[in-house]
Amino acid sequence: MSLIISWFVVPASHFGPPTGSSILVYGLLAQDMFTAPTPNGAFWSIGVEAELYLLFPLLLFVWRRWGAAVLVVCVALPVIGRGLMAAGASPVEGANWLAPNLAPVFVAGMVGAGSSLRRTECGVCPGGGSLSWPLCRSWLSASSGGRSGR
Structure with a gap:
């Protein structure tokens, strides 16, 4: 154009x-x-x-x-x-x-x-906690049906 x-x-x-x-x-x-x-x-x-x-x-x-x-x-x-x-x-x-x-x-x-990107040491997230905190938090929330426990 x-x-x-x-x-x-x-x-x-x-x-x-x-x-x-x-x-x-x-x-x-x-x-x-x-x-x-x-x-x-x-x-x-x-x-x-x-x-x-x-x-x-x-x-x-x-x-x-x-x-x-x-x-x-x-x-x-x-x-x-x-x-x-x-x-x-x-x-x-x-x-x-x-x-x-x-x-x-x-x-x-x-x-x-x-x-x-703050790293997390939660040990629960896929990748051994190597995901950034927002991604790990989202994964935890999704895997627990919206209740991440934090």
């Missing part, structure tokens, strides 16, 4: 109307790696999100293997180093390759979500 609107109603950006390369780049979610006229200015984030979701299993592996602090450092240090080594210590704005710059924010969200 955005493609049709930008072709026939109003152009989406100052880079001109979308072309065949726009369809290819945005269709493959590669807009963070390649430049093409955009059919919709908000589409930049979809490619970044796709890249971060592809990295998600690796980020989880690092987190579970070495901990949240190591994950945060591993993701933040390259971004900080790249920013400090940029000309005038000011990274270029509006460029592609935003996923590395937004990875620390993504990891902060992961760590924040993980820390909000």
Whole structure:
């Protein structure tokens, strides 16, 4: 729909109307790696999100293997180093390759979500009490006919 609107109603950006390369780049979610006229200015984030979701299993592996602090450092240090080594210590704005710059924010969200899940030691829940408290509470409530005993 955005493609049709930008072709026939109003152009989406100052880079001109979308072309065949726009369809290819945005269709493959590669807009963070390649430049093409955009059919919709908000589409930049979809490619970044796709890249971060592809990295998600690796980020989880690092987190579970070495901990949240190591994950945060591993993701933040390259971004900080790249920013400090940029000309005038000011990274270029509006460029592609935003996923590395937004990875620390993504990891902060992961760590924040993980820390909000309080673990229970009830021993009754499936998984040996490894479920988060809200899930365990729901399971206890459902398995006792609505009376969890707590």
